[in-house]
Amino acid sequence: MPPNLHEILGLLPQATLETIYMTFASTFLACLLGLPLGIYLFVTSPAGLRPQSAVYNILSRLVNLFRSFPFIILMILLMPLSRLLIHTSIGPAAVVIPLSISAAPFVARVVEAALEEVDKGCLLAAQAMGSTDWQIVRKVLLPEALPALVSGLALTIITIIGYTAMAGAIGGGGLGDLAIRFGYYRFRQDITLAAVVVILILVESVQLGGTLFSRSLLNKR
Amino acid sequence: MLRLEKISKQYASLQVVDKISLDVPPGNIFGIIGRSGAGKSTLLRLMNLLEKPDSGAMYLGERRVDTLSGRELLLERRKMGMIFQNFNLFSSRNVADNVAYPLEIAGLPRRQIDLRVGELLELTQISDKRRARLRELSGGQKQRVAIARALAAEPQILFCDEATSALDPQTTRSILSLIKNLQKFLQITVVVVTHQMEVIRAICEQVAVLEDGHVAESGAVKNVFARPKSSAARELLHAA
Numbered sequence: 058m059p060p061n062l063h064e065i066l067g068l069l070p071q072a073t074l075e076t077i078y079m080t081f082a083s084t085f086l087a088c089l090l091g092l093p094l095g096i097y098l099f100v101t102s103p104a105g106l107r108p109q110s111a112v113y114n115i116l117s118r119l120v121n122l123f124r125s126f127p128f129i130i131l132m133i134l135l136m137p138l139s140r141l142l143i144h145t146s147i148g149p150a151a152v153v154i155p156l157s158i159s160a161a162p163f164v165a166r167v168v169e170a171a172l173e174e175v176d177k178g179c180l181l182a183a184q185a186m187g188s189t190d191w192q193i194v195r196k197v198l199l200p201e202a203l204p205a206l207v208s209g210l211a212l213t214i215i216t217i218i219g220y221t222a223m224a225g226a227i228g229g230g231g232l233g234d235l236a237i238r239f240g241y242y243r244f245r246q247d248i249t250l251a252a253v254v255v256i257l258i259l260v261e262s263v264q265l266g267g268t269l270f271s272r273s274l275l276n277k278r
Numbered sequence: 279m280l281r282l283e284k285i286s287k288q289y290a291s292l293q294v295v296d297k298i299s300l301d302v303p304p305g306n307i308f309g310i311i312g313r314s315g316a317g318k319s320t321l322l323r324l325m326n327l328l329e330k331p332d333s334g335a336m337y338l339g340e341r342r343v344d345t346l347s348g349r350e351l352l353l354e355r356r357k358m359g360m361i362f363q364n365f366n367l368f369s370s371r372n373v374a375d376n377v378a379y380p381l382e383i384a385g386l387p388r389r390q391i392d393l394r395v396g397e398l399l400e401l402t403q404i405s406d407k408r409r410a411r412l413r414e415l416s417g418g419q420k421q422r423v424a425i426a427r428a429l430a431a432e433p434q435i436l437f438c439d440e441a442t443s444a445l446d447p448q449t450t451r452s453i454l455s456l457i458k459n460l461q462k463f464l465q466i467t468v469v470v471v472t473h474q475m476e477v478i479r480a481i482c483e484q485v486a487v488l489e490d491g492h493v494a495e496s497g498a499v500k501n502v503f504a505r506p507k508s509s510a511a512r513e514l515l516h517a518a
C-alpha cells in the first residue's frame with residue numbers, strides 16, 4: 058500500500074465516526090427543540106388549529122432571524138454555552154450544542170411546512186368530531202404528515218452534516234476538521250478529497266434512505 | 279331538535295349568514311339548498327359548533343349551544359356527526375381505524391371499539407373492506423366509511439355537506455338511500471346541504487332555500503317544489 062493511502066485510511070475512520078456522532082446527536086437535539094416549535098408555529102398560524110397572529114408573527118420572525126444568521130457566527134456566539142454546559146468548547150461534543158440550537162429553527166420550519174400540507178378537510182373532520190387540539194396533533198396531524206416529516210428529517214440530517222463540516226473550522230473535529238487541518242493548512246489535497254468523498258457518501262445515503270423510507274410509508278396508504 | 283334564532287356570521291365585510299332562523303324538527307331529513315357561495319357550508323359549520331355566530335342563538339333540544347366553550351363544546355360536538363363532499367377520511371389510517379377514531383378520542387377501551395367498528399361497517403354495508411387501505415376504495419365506498427365514522431359516537435344529528443356531489447348518479451342514489459334507511463333505523467335527525475334539487479327530492483321532507491346568506495323560503499318539499507315563491511327556488515328548479 059502506498060504510504061499516503063495508508064495514512065488516509067488511518068485518519069478517516071475516526072473523523073467519520075466523529076462526524077456521524079455530531080450529526081446524529083445534533084439532529085436528535087435539534088428535533089427535540091424544533092418539533093414542538095414547528096407544531097406550535099403551525100397551530101398558531103393563520104390557517105392553523107388555533108390562529109394567534111401576534112404569537113405566530115413574533116415566533117416566526119425569531120425563527121427567520123435565527124435562520125438568516127450565518128451559521129459560523131452563530132456557532133462562535135454559542136460557544137460559551139458549550140463551555141457552561143459541558144465545560145469545553147473544543148471537540149465534537151462541544152459543537153453539538155451550538156449545532157442543535159442553530160438547526161432547531163430549521164427543523165421548526167420543516168415541521169411547519171410538513172403539517173401545512175395535511176389536508177384541511179381532515180382537520181375539519183377531526184374538529185367536527187370533537188377532538189381536543191392535542192388529539193388532533195397526535196392522532197391526525199403527525200400521522201398524516203409522517204411521510205413529509207421523514208423527508209424533512211433527511212433534509213435536516215443533510216443540512217447538519219454540512220454544518221458539522223463548517224464546525225471543523227473552529228476545532229469541532231470530524232471530516233471538516235480533517236479537511237481543513239490537513240488539506241488546507243498542510244496542502245494535502247488528497248486528504249481533503251478523501252474527506253469530501255466520505256461526506257458525499259454520507260449525504261447521498263441519508264438522501265436515499267429518507268426517500269425510500271418516505272416512499273414506503275406512502276405506499277402503505 | 280335544532281333551532282336557530284337570527285344567526286349571523288360575517289367574514290371581513292362579507293355577511294355570509296344573515297339572521298337565519300330555522301327549526302329542524304327531530305327524526306326527519308331536513309334539506310338546505312342553495313347555489314354555490316350561498317353560505318351553506320358556513321351555516322353547517324355554525325350548526326355543528328365549529329364556528330361561533332356573531333349574533334343570534336342556537337338550541338339543541340332545550341339547551342343553548344352557541345355559547346358553549348372548552349370541554350362542554352367538545353362534548354357537544356361529539357354528539358353531532360358530519361360527512362363531506364371529499365369524504366375527509368384520514369389517509370394514515372385504514373378503513374377500520376378511521377371508523378375507530380371518534381371512539382378512540384372518547385376514550386373507549388380497545389375491545390369495545392373493535393366490536394362497535396364491526397357493527398358500524400355492517401350498518402353501512404362495507405364490512406368486506408374492514409382492513410382495506412383508503413386508496414383501494416371507490417368514492418361511494420369512501421363515503422360509506424365516512425358515514426360509519428360519523429355515526430360511531432351515536433350522534434343525535436348527522437350533517438351532510440354536499441355528501442354526494444363528488445359521486446356519479448348511480449352511487450349518489452345508493453348513498454342517499456343508505457342515509458334515508460339509517461335515519462329511519464337509528465331514529466336520528468339528518469341535515470342535508472346540497473346544490474342539487476334531486477338530492478332534496480330524493481330524501482328530504484322539509485327544505486330551506488338559501489340565497490346570499492338568508493332563507494329565501496322554506497317548507498315541505500312538495501310545496502316548495504310545486505309552487506316556488508322565491509326566485510332562488512325557481513332558479514334551482516330550472517337548473518335541475
Ligand SMILES: Nc1ncnc2c1ncn2[C@@H]1O[C@H](COP(=O)(O)OP(=O)(O)O)[C@@H](O)[C@H]1O
Nearest residue numbers: 289290294312313314315316317318319320321
Ligand atoms: N373562512 C372564511 N373566510 C372568509 N370567507 C369565507 C369563509 N368561509 C366562507 N367564506 C365566504 O362565504 C361565502 C359562502 O361560502 P360557503 O358557506 O362555503 O358557501 P356554499 O357552501 O354555499 O358554497 C363565500 O363567498 C365564501 O368565499
Ligand SMILES: [Mg+2]
Nearest residue numbers: 318319320440
Ligand atoms: Mg359548500
